[in-house]
Every structure is written in structure tokens, then in C-alpha cells.
Amino acid sequence: MSTPSTPDPAPRRNRADALRNTEAVLEAAKAAFAELGVEAPIRDIAARAGVGVGTVYRSxxxxxxxxxxxxxxxxxxxxxxxxxxADEHPPAEALRLWARSLARFVATKRGFAAALHSGDPAYQPLPSQFIGVLAPRVQRILDAGARDGSLRGDVRAEELIPALSRLADDREPETGGRMVDVLLDGLGRS
Amino acid sequence: MSTPSTPDPAPRRNRADALRNTEAVLEAAKAAFAELGVEAPIRDIAARAGVGVGTVYRSxxxxxxxxxxxxxxxxxxxxxxxxxxADEHPPAEALRLWARSLARFVATKRGFAAALHSGDPAYQPLPSQFIGVLAPRVQRILDAGARDGSLRGDVRAEELIPALSRLADDREPETGGRMVDVLLDGLGRS
DNA sequence: GTGACAACCGGAACAACGTTCCGTATAGTT
DNA sequence: AACTATACGGAACGTTGTTCCGGTTGTCAC
Structure with missing residues (x-):
């Protein structure tokens, strides 16, 4: 406010060791999530990364x-x-194919879908982060399907994606896949 | 094995205070679940019942x-x-009405559906207890629907009930209800 | 190279929870 | 009234999330 001399107030570059640690924690978390699911203990992640828990929380x-x-x-x-x-297939088919892709994503991330819907404050930003990225693309498919009459128009991507991820998150991947198919059948026609 | 004298080896009747406590814990748990969800702390339940945690674990x-x-x-x-x-309605309609009943059940038990599918060992017997009671009745409806052609025959009650309870367990009851309807539409016809 | 300081680090410390265990109290029987 | 199997309470232990602070270390100016 007072000194107009510094147009870019960014005070300092990040320290090299901090960047290294942030990266190490990321890799450790990836391994821990794969092995223990997304609720792997923070201490465990810190130990894998060779850092203290404080460092994990800082990043x-x-x-x-x-x-x-x-x-x-x-x-x-x-x-x-x-x-x-969406570019390569008619809407209803594109949606079905994409749902399989989502199901694969969910099935390989143990605890992810549960965290997504848990309501736990620790996971609170997860739905918006996750659905925020996916919803606009899926909504395009839904809109196209509503236009050509192949999909009903009263379901929004923001509610369809959670529903699909819930159904896909089954101990039996085959069962999850079938229930996803049933839901999509229900979306068919108008 | 050695003494054939006692045909009924039941050694002693339950003590009256133990029965009282078991009942008090049940009432306390009911209140705690309603207020905090099914993962209410055991200590909290014990305190409401005026009992030590050991007593809760014993019952x-x-x-x-x-x-x-x-x-x-x-x-x-x-x-x-x-x-x-099932007695009063055609199969497809009976199923739809029953699904609403299940949705109401799930919606009013905070955390219940999440616990049902959590995989947490503490909740491990829950699916069989829960689905074991409901599945035979629902399967009757599904079978009737498969016979008269109003419902597809390739979905079993054991997988439908978890799917419905997952969909119904939404922060927005209206959304949950709509997704349940979509799934049931997918079950329609063969 | 050296000094100074901001940034960063590690892990101790605290709180909440599930679960076990055992010394004490007591209901029911003799 | 005395006795004993039964049940009770809550301390204690291990695990986890999260915060905090004394010590360490990059980085920059000189």
C-alpha cells in the first residue's frame, strides 16, 4: 500500500528443499493410497517420505x-x-462408455468414493474439486442426448456423477458395473 | 462329556441389573445415533446410559x-x-413403492448406509444382518416381475438393495429419490 | 566466504477415540 | 448372614488427527 516501488510483491522464491519435500510427500501418498486406501495414516505417509508429520501438513x-x-x-x-x-459417439453410447471409464477410476481407488460422500469435514472440498472438473464435460453429453431425444433431460451431471461413483464402488466390480448399466438404461429415452 | 447328569448346561439366569443396563444402553444408543449418526462415540453412549464403557462392550x-x-x-x-x-400391487409398482420406503429408512439413519458399505471390520456383520432380512421379501417381488415381464430378471435383491441404499443416502433427499427412480426405470421391462 | 534472517523442518504434545483388563461391588443362592 | 459367580466402572493402552515451537538450513546481500 505505502511503497509503490515493488509491483510484484512476491517476497521470495520457494526453497528448494521445500519443493523436494512436497514432491516426496506426493509420491509417498500415492504409494500409501494404493496400498492402504485414501485414509492411510498421515504418519505413515510422512515416514514413507522420510519427513515429519508437520511437513506433510504444511504442504x-x-x-x-x-x-x-x-x-x-x-x-x-x-x-x-x-x-x-462425445465427439466420436452418439450421446447415449458416449455416456455409457464414459461411465465405464469412471467405474474403472473409482474401482482402483480404495476408499475414494466413500470419502467423496462421507460428509467428513476433512474431505469437504473433495466433491467440488472432483465433480467440478468432470461435470461440465458430462453435461455436454447429457445436453446432446436431451436434444436428440436419446437421454432424458431431467438429470444433471452434478447428481449423475456421484450416483455413478456410488454404484461403481462395490466390492464386486462386476456387480457395480451391472448396476451402473441399469441406471443408464433408466436414463435412456426421454 | 464326562458327567451326563446335566441335560441343560445353562448355568445361571441373567442378572436383573445386567438386563436393565442392556436396555439402558439400547435406549442411549438410539438417542445418540439419532443425534450424532451411527458412529457416535461409545463413551458418549455409555455416559447417556449412566454406565461404564465396559458394560456397553459386554452387551x-x-x-x-x-x-x-x-x-x-x-x-x-x-x-x-x-x-x-407385493400383495396389493403389480410387481413394478410394488418395487417402486418399497424403494421409497427403503429410502425413507436410509435417509433418517445418518451414516447407516455409509457403514453398510464401508468394509470397516467393526461393521462387517451389518450387510448380512440387514440384507438377509430384506432380500427374500424383495426377491419375491423381483421374481413376480420377471414372470409377468414387467421387470428385468438379471438383477438379484442382494445387489439391488445395496444399490438403492447407496443412491438414497444423499445429502439432498430429493436428488437421492430421483436417482432411485432412474435406477428403477432401468429395471423396467425386460 | 561470511553473516543474517526468513523459511522450513522434525517430532513432541495434546485431544479424541476404540478396545481391553482387572480390582471392586453386588445379585442371587444357600 | 455368608458366599460366589456375575457384572460393573473406568483406568490404561494403542492408534489416529492436528497443532505448535525450538532448532536447522537455504538463500541472499555484502
């Missing part, structure tokens, strides 16, 4: 930050696939 | 025992309703 104040960081790449791939499928 | 070694005991009556009512609806 990722909320557990959801860590989850989002670990799965960002795969999440983005799933989102991109929605666009690709 | 209900697993948390799932407490949950089943608390909801047994309502669960039974929901199960009975399946029979009633």
Missing part, C-alpha cells in the same frame, strides 16, 4: 489436498475422455 | 450389534412392507 493442510494432488492426472484423463467420447 | 461386543439392535424394529417394518406391497 497439504487438508487430506483432500493430498488426494486431489495424487489423482489429478488420472482425473484429468477421465475428464478428457468425456470430450473424446 | 454389544461389536458396534454392529448395537446398530442392529437399535434398528431391528424399523428394519422389520420395512421388510414386512415388502410383503404387503
Amino acid at each position: 497439504y493442510p487438508q487430506r483432500s489436498d493430498l488426494i486431489v494432488a495424487v489423482f489429478r492426472r488420472e482425473l484429468q484423463a477421465t475428464a478428457d475422455e468425456a470430450d473424446r467420447l | 454389544y461386543p461389536q458396534r454392529s450389534d448395537l446398530i442392529v439392535a437399535v434398528f431391528r424394529r424399523e428394519l422389520q417394518a420395512t421388510a414386512d412392507e415388502a410383503d404387503r406391497l
